[in-house]
Amino acid sequence: xxxxxxxxxxxxxxxxxxxxxxxxxxxxxxxxxDVRSEYKEFKDHHLKDNHSFKIFYYKTGNKKKYISFPLPxxxxxxxxxxxxxxxxxxxxxxxxxxxxxxxxxYKIDKKSEKIKATLASGKELKVIDFSIxxxxxxxxxxxxxxxxxxxxxxxxxxxxxxxxxxxxxLEPIVLYIxxxxxxxxxxxxxxxxxxxxxxxxxxFIWFVNLFGLTPVGSNVTxxxxxxxxxxxxxxxxxxxxxxKNYWGHIFWMPGVPTPMKLILAPxxxxxxxxxxxxxxxxxxxxxxxxxVVLMSILGLIFIFQSWLGGTLSFGLAFxxxxxxxxxxxxxxxxxxxxxxxxxxxxxxxHHHD
Amino acid sequence: MEIPAIVGGGLxxxxxxxxxGRIGGSALEAMARQPELTGKIQTVMLxxxxxxxxxxxxxxFAL
Numbered sequence: 538x539x540x541x542x543x544x545x546x547x548x549x550x551x552x553x554x555x556x557x558x559x560x561x562x563x564x565x566x567x568x569x570x571d572v573r574s575e576y577k578e579f580k581d582h583h584l585k586d587n588h589s590f591k592i593f594y595y596k597t598g599n600k601k602k603y604i605s606f607p608l609p610x611x612x613x614x615x616x617x618x619x620x621x622x623x624x625x626x627x628x629x630x631x632x633x634x635x636x637x638x639x640x641x642x643y644k645i646d647k648k649s650e651k652i653k654a655t656l657a658s659g660k661e662l663k664v665i666d667f668s669i670x671x672x673x674x675x676x677x678x679x680x681x682x683x684x685x686x687x688x689x690x691x692x693x694x695x696x697x698x699x700x701x702x703x704x705x706x707l708e709p710i711v712l713y714i715x716x717x718x719x720x721x722x723x724x725x726x727x728x729x730x731x732x733x734x735x736x737x738x739x740x741f742i743w744f745v746n747l748f749g750l751t752p753v754g755s756n757v758t759x760x761x762x763x764x765x766x767x768x769x770x771x772x773x774x775x776x777x778x779x780x781k782n783y784w785g786h787i788f789w790m791p792g793v794p795t796p797m798k799l800i801l802a803p804x805x806x807x808x809x810x811x812x813x814x815x816x817x818x819x820x821x822x823x824x825x826x827x828x829v830v831l832m833s834i835l836g837l838i839f840i841f842q843s844w845l846g847g848t849l850s851f852g853l854a855f856x857x858x859x860x861x862x863x864x865x866x867x868x869x870x871x872x873x874x875x876x877x878x879x880x881x882x883x884x885x886x887h888h889h890d
Numbered sequence: 891m892e893i894p895a896i897v898g899g900g901l902x903x904x905x906x907x908x909x910x911g912r913i914g915g916s917a918l919e920a921m922a923r924q925p926e927l928t929g930k931i932q933t934v935m936l937x938x939x940x941x942x943x944x945x946x947x948x949x950x951f952a953l
Contacts, residue, residue, distance in 0.1 A: 818944060819940060819943065819944050822950070874936065875940065878937070
């Protein structure tokens with residue numbers, strides 16, 4: 538009986554697949570290609586920073602209606618500061634237009650979503666873009682959320698040592714970072730100096746990653762500039778709090794023959810830069826990879842074009858989102874952990890004689 | 891015959907997968923043998939896994 542059910546269901550599945558294949562073939566080559574390239578464009582666009590905050594759109598008849606709000610554009614060039622809202626880049630029909638101030642023409646490049654500026658004479662203008670983009674909005678949102686939650690939490694401790702509200706959830710995490718990350722890696726004597734940075738960086742990365750999983754948020758850690766600044770902070774703190782043993786181990790490694798010291802010094806010096814560099818790449822690549830895979834799985838809907846694709850991609854996307862929840866916390870943990878390790882190496886006392 | 895870069899990327903990912911799998915397996919064994927060292931083993935395991943992962947991503951970005 539059971540085998541019969543198995544065979545029947547297998548046959549059923551096979552039939553479905555063949556049906557799907559035929560359906561795609563019937564659609565014709567150009568149609569299929571259109572859907573794919575259109576989806577690829579959508580996917581690439583999703584991974585990029587944006588000058589306006591689009592939440593979603595719906596179609597009424599032939600018109601696309603966007604639920605979105607514009608963000609301020611701040612541009613500095615040799616002609617001074619230009620500030621305007623990004624809604625100036627779209628006309629009432631939602632077509633992209635260029636915005637003209639005096640003789641400067643600004644427009645958003647469709648591919649890279651970056652602002653390009655030209656002068657009326659046709660010459661290209663070099664600009665520095667300080668705009669409040671989607672990512673910046675989310676970073677600010679995350680900062681305010683963290684300030685709100687943690688200041689409230691800190692105040693509640695002055696009244697009562699037993700945590701209340703969000704503190705009940707966050708206290709074990711704070712204690713974990715102190716007792717299992719900072720203390721063993723940095724050492725009992727120095728760990729207190731670094732707790733502020735470690736806690737901030739952990740919760741910032743974690744919250745920002747979680748924002749990236751919501752439908753509204755763009756993934757902030759998808760932007761290499763963000764992770765680069767975080768890694769740069771680790772590098773600066775390591776460099777400026779290091780004691781003389783740390784520099785001694787870099788430039789004149791004790792306990793090895795002199796020719797070896799000469800070889801080791803440049804390698805160790807390079808190592809100090811590679812460490813924060815790998816922090817940057819790891820966080821960026823992990824979060825980007827998660828989003829690319831998620832978007833590709835969702836793309837199955839458009840490639841299969843049957844209920845099978847929809848069901849399959851829904852199930853897979855659901856599972857992947859659960860995995861991403863884990864990855865969000867894990868990446869924050871690893872960043873904090875490795876930062877603590879580097880700080881620990883910087884303040885380590887002299888052991889051997 | 892030219893081998894496409896994506897094949898190389900795939901090979902690196904296979905290597906990284908084997909590496910992380912071995913780390914996880916060994917850590918599990920070690921933790922089963924000495925449960926009192928779980929915390930330390932976990933730390934070392936995660937650091938090693940993170941380093942290997944970095945190589946995997948480097949290969950993917952070289953594509």
